[in-house]
Amino acid sequence: EPPAATFATTEPKLFRSAIIKFHEVSPWFAFPSALANASILQTLTLDPSRHARSLHVVDIGVSHGVQWPTLLDALARRPGGAPKLVRLAVAGGAAPPGPFSVAPPGYDFQSHLLRYARSIDLNLRIDHTEDLGAGSVALTVGETLVVCVQFRAGHGRADDRTAFLRSIRELEPDLVVLSEIDGGGGGEVGFPAGFARNAELLWTFLDSTSAAFKGRDSGERRVMEGEAARFLETAASEGRDMWRERMATMGFREEAFGEEALDAGKALLRKYDGNWEMKAAPAEAAVGLWWKGHPVSFCSLWKPHRRN
Structure with a gap:
């Protein structure tokens, strides 16, 4: 029996095929991505x-x-015209690694994206940086700066998370999009409770992914499920209240999603299995993604309190 595939051990072509296919059949990552993209446009x-x-x-x-x-695509079609330059700074190394974060050696999405941008007449530049120091992320006066953190802030030790959020705060961004697994609990928990929480998360992933692939086995499905098994190796995910507290301590205030973003989220979910639901309570700014009545993740928007 060969070892289960993970992202890092998968051949790049199958890896690309797996992540594209997974976006098509499951909203696990596609839903927070849609909310993030709509919120960037709204900004x-x-x-x-x-x-x-x-x-x-x-x-x-x-x-x-x-x-x-x-x-x-949405930027290129904007009524007011596209921004004169779109810069994408890929800063994967700025946060501790976790499940789904590490691509296999030889995988390169940059050439695909640049080719696509040229085909729609959009001026795109892609940079890679390993940290968020102001020298590494070359900031330009007058640009709109958005930091998009999807399922990367919750790994490492508590002080790693704090240092990571502080480095984002120091960039003075116009908007931060934070998506995380919703562990539902409070802060850090002991090993037995943490392992149980992670096992439940893995079960939810496997159950929803089986439904997404309609029970059919495939190389793509095996790659996603093999990588998801890494949930069992990580610190248990925290609830959104802990993240709210942490972001507020760092000098951010939470923003509500606009109608267009919520509509985009609702429209996207209609494409997927009926057991998925979006939870956007009037008193809550963050938007939740649930599977069979249980919270999976949340997506939230933050702006820094401006320093005088």
């Missing part, structure tokens, strides 16, 4: 002075490029 639309400015997106996520064609 540009709400302030007309941003229309012609550069857009700079710092990507600390697990989409390995799959999130961005939809955003690029």
